[in-house]
Amino acid sequence: MTAARRVSPINKRVLEPIAAGASARVCRIGAGRVVKIFHAAVSEEMIAREFAAAALAGDAGVPVARPLERLEDETGRAIVYPEIVGPTLMQDMRRRPLGAARRLLEMAGLQRQIHDCAAPGLRSLRDVLRTDIVYGPVEGVLEAAALDLLDRLPEGDRLLHGDFHIRNIIVSAQGPVAIDWSKAARGDPLADLLRTEMLMRFGEGPQDWITNAARDWAAGHYARCYGRLAGDMAGWRAVVALAWLRARAPTRQRAFMAYLARALAAAGLPPLE
Ligand SMILES: Nc1ncnc2c1ncn2[C@@H]1O[C@H](COP(=O)(O)OP(=O)(O)OP(=O)(O)O)[C@@H](O)[C@H]1O
Ligand SMILES: [Mg+2]
Numbered sequence: 001m002t003a004a005r006r007v008s009p010i011n012k013r014v015l016e017p018i019a020a021g022a023s024a025r026v027c028r029i030g031a032g033r034v035v036k037i038f039h040a041a042v043s044e045e046m047i048a049r050e051f052a053a054a055a056l057a058g059d060a061g062v063p064v065a066r067p068l069e070r071l072e073d074e075t076g077r078a079i080v081y082p083e084i085v086g087p088t089l090m091q092d093m094r095r096r097p098l099g100a101a102r103r104l105l106e107m108a109g110l111q112r113q114i115h116d117c118a119a120p121g122l123r124s125l126r127d128v129l130r131t132d133i134v135y136g137p138v139e140g141v142l143e144a145a146a147l148d149l150l151d152r153l154p155e156g157d158r159l160l161h162g163d164f165h166i167r168n169i170i171v172s173a174q175g176p177v178a179i180d181w182s183k184a185a186r187g188d189p190l191a192d193l194l195r196t197e198m199l200m201r202f203g204e205g206p207q208d209w210i211t212n213a214a215r216d217w218a219a220g221h222y223a224r225c226y227g228r229l230a231g232d233m234a235g236w237r238a239v240v241a242l243a244w245l246r247a248r249a250p251t252r253q254r255a256f257m258a259y260l261a262r263a264l265a266a267a268g269l270p271p272l273e
Contacts, residue, residue: 015027023042051067115193152235153191
């Protein structure tokens with residue numbers, strides 16, 4: 001351990017908690033900065049990936065909270081970021097639903113800007129999807145056919161956020177800013193776009209009928225705002241949805257399973273048993 005790390009920079013600061021997520025808690029530390037302190041179970045690889053991907057995006061001119069430094073002491077492992085002032089996009093759309101269409105257009109522009117960056121050094125999304133399908137609940141002929149399809153889909157070298165949803169975007173005075181790069185990868189933008197569309201429809205969050213109708217409308221509107229992308233849409237939709245089975249919370253589970261069944265059929269894959 002280096003001398004710099006023995007100086008325990010996290011616990012010498014006054015930590016003002018502002019948010020707690022699935023993988024970390026986030027605290028204000030003054031001077032316009034926040035610290036994201038990761039839960040102990042989070043792998044070192046994931047923290048390093050979040051730092052590297054957010055730095056890469058920031059260097060390319062994408063509006064992100066660009067990581068400032070890594071901290072580590074007995075409190076935990078952390079990354080310091082500039083504080084982005086504003087609500088998350090989810091909070092913003094709940095407060096001002098009439099502004100949602102414009103916000104979704106801005107969000108799609110931000111995702112396109114991310115996809116315009118090359119990211120040759122990041123992990124391959126196809127490898128991630130392959131692992132999730134292999135270790136997920138689907139077995140037998142469907143698993144084999146899905147892995148075969150995945151092998152025929154393009155590798156791609158674009159920067160993919162990997163978890164681009166409305167709670168990972170902060171609406172600042174300058175526009176939307178992408179945070180939480182821990183699931184970043186390189187690959188085909190179609191896969192990332194479809195994951196965002198699925199998160200909008202079936203990701204964690206409220207699932208009352210009004211919200212569900214808003215989710216489906218938003219997902220359709222979002223895809224139209226993003227615009228056309230060349231590639232095997234049906235193939236990517238099927239493998240991204242199948243891979244999600246490994247880890248997803250059962251939000252709108254029946255609707256998701258119906259979506260998955262349609263996606264498998266459209267891609268020419270066997271049905272779920
Ligand atoms: N740079 C920042 N400036 C201001 N607020 C931030 C910043 N980074 C994170 N936050 C706040 O902390 C919350 C959690 O951050 P983040 O999404 O990075 O953590 P997480 O634990 O991975 O979250 P989850 O797993 O729930 O998606 C954000 O929704 C946001 O409210
Ligand atoms: Mg998050």
